[in-house]
Amino acid sequence: MFQIKVPASTANLGCGFDSLGIGFQLYNTFIFRSASSYKIGNSFAPRHRNDRNMVLRSLKTSLKKINKTIEGVQIDIEENIPVSRGLGSSATCIIAGVLAAYVLSDTPVDTQQVFNLCSDLEGHADNVSAAMFGGLTVSYRTKDGWRYLKQMPDEKYSFCVFVPNFPLATSKARKVLPPHLSYQDGIHNIARATLMVAALTQGRSSMLVDAADDRLHQPYLFPLIAEYRKIESFAKSAGAHAVFISGAGPSIMGIIDRNDMTKMFEAFQKVKGEFQYDWQAISLEVENEGVRLIKE
Numbered sequence: 001m002f003q004i005k006v007p008a009s010t011a012n013l014g015c016g017f018d019s020l021g022i023g024f025q026l027y028n029t030f031i032f033r034s035a036s037s038y039k040i041g042n043s044f045a046p047r048h049r050n051d052r053n054m055v056l057r058s059l060k061t062s063l064k065k066i067n068k069t070i071e072g073v074q075i076d077i078e079e080n081i082p083v084s085r086g087l088g089s090s091a092t093c094i095i096a097g098v099l100a101a102y103v104l105s106d107t108p109v110d111t112q113q114v115f116n117l118c119s120d121l122e123g124h125a126d127n128v129s130a131a132m133f134g135g136l137t138v139s140y141r142t143k144d145g146w147r148y149l150k151q152m153p154d155e156k157y158s159f160c161v162f163v164p165n166f167p168l169a170t171s172k173a174r175k176v177l178p179p180h181l182s183y184q185d186g187i188h189n190i191a192r193a194t195l196m197v198a199a200l201t202q203g204r205s206s207m208l209v210d211a212a213d214d215r216l217h218q219p220y221l222f223p224l225i226a227e228y229r230k231i232e233s234f235a236k237s238a239g240a241h242a243v244f245i246s247g248a249g250p251s252i253m254g255i256i257d258r259n260d261m262t263k264m265f266e267a268f269q270k271v272k273g274e275f276q277y278d279w280q281a282i283s284l285e286v287e288n289e290g291v292r293l294i295k296e
Contacts, residue, residue: 002103003294004030004096007287008081009088009130010159010253014212014244015192021088021130021137023287024159028089029078030055030096032104037072054090058097059104062117068105075100084167086247091127094118095291103293112145119146127247134290136200153286154203158258160240160265162231163251165278168224173248176220185215200255208242208255218245225250227275234271238264 008026012018038056055075063069081089098117102109115132119125125139129148139148196211198204222228225245231252232243240254256264261283268281 001031001033001296003296004032004099005292005294006030006092006095007088007131007134007290008284009091009127009247010086010161011088011124011126011130011247012214012217012245013193013196013253014214014218014242015189015196015216016126016138017189017214017216018124018126019139020193020196021126021128021139022153022159023130023134023137023290024087024284025287026081026087026282026284028081028092028096030092030100031076031078032100033074033076034070034104035072035074039072039074054093055097055100058094058118058121059101061121062098062101063105065117066101066105066107066113068101068107070101070104073100073104082163082251084169085163086168086245086249086251087161087163088127088131088247090170091118091122091131094121095128095131099291099293103295109293115148116145130290132290134287136197136286138197151197151201152288153200156203156257156259157200157286158256158261159284159286160235160254160256160261161246161251161282161284162235162254163280163282164226165280166226166250168248168250170248173221173224176224177217178220181216188213188215205241205257212242212244212255214244221245221249225252226277227279228252230275231279234268235264238267240264 005027007023009023011021013020083089118128125146129137129139135150135152137148199207235243235254239260240256242255246253
């Protein structure tokens with residue numbers, strides 16, 4: 001038996017569509033046991049109990065890629081990351097499945113190959129790199145595969161995510177994106193994405209609000225997220241330097257000074273009942289290490 005503990009992540013950071021990500025200290029833990037056939041453990045919700053399960057599908061795809069076979073596996077999960085909320089739950093399943101293929105087949109883990117496989121399965125590398133390696137990551141693709149650069153945000157920052165009681169599938173979010181964008185919008189976002197990395201790592205709080213100003217995807221997603229503007233307005237009034245959609249949403253992320261987090265939570269409890277939907281505020285700290293393989 002072994003465990004794979006994979007952190008949550010946020011992607012895009014407003015301006016860095018499919019490129020920027022941050023890993024957080026909130027985890028899904030996957031437990032693998034050798035078995036005589038492929039099985040899904042009882043701790044999975046019913047929607048997981050079939051061969052289309054993302055963990056199992058990723059595992060089987062990876063076994064084919066590395067040309068290995070196994071007798072079977074029993075999979076259980078301790079699930080702490082909200083599903084379909086823009087916090088990288090799908091990336092955790094993919095990473096766990098791919099890594100498990102190496103461990104179960106006694107194949108030495110090739111980190112770059114694992115990163116490539118996971119990113120290909122996910123279709124982009126922003127959540128994958130942040131969850132695998134931790135920190136603030138910039139991900140990109142070359143003709144030879146996926147690459148990333150990891151940095152650490154200034155230690156004074158914490159993150160507060162507002163999670164609603166309704167989901168938003170990534171596939172639905174991507175369907176509303178336009179097929180073409182203007183040259184000026186491209187220039188706008190190049191500057192903001194560059195600024196986001198510099199401002200976060202250098203602690204330039206006053207620049208974060210400008211850095212999060214996106215034109216590539218968020219304007220098209222706002223109508224899909226009920227009460228986005230209300231949550232954004234509250235978070236900024238309570239001390240958030242910048243507010244943006246977490247991944248494809250519907251969760252909303254705020255960057256805030258660690259010392260102001262208690263004040264934000266106290267303020268949110270006072271206004272929570274004024275929202276139409278049930279929103280939960282969760283404090284998140286940056287994950288430094290990334291995915292962990294725990295053998296027993």
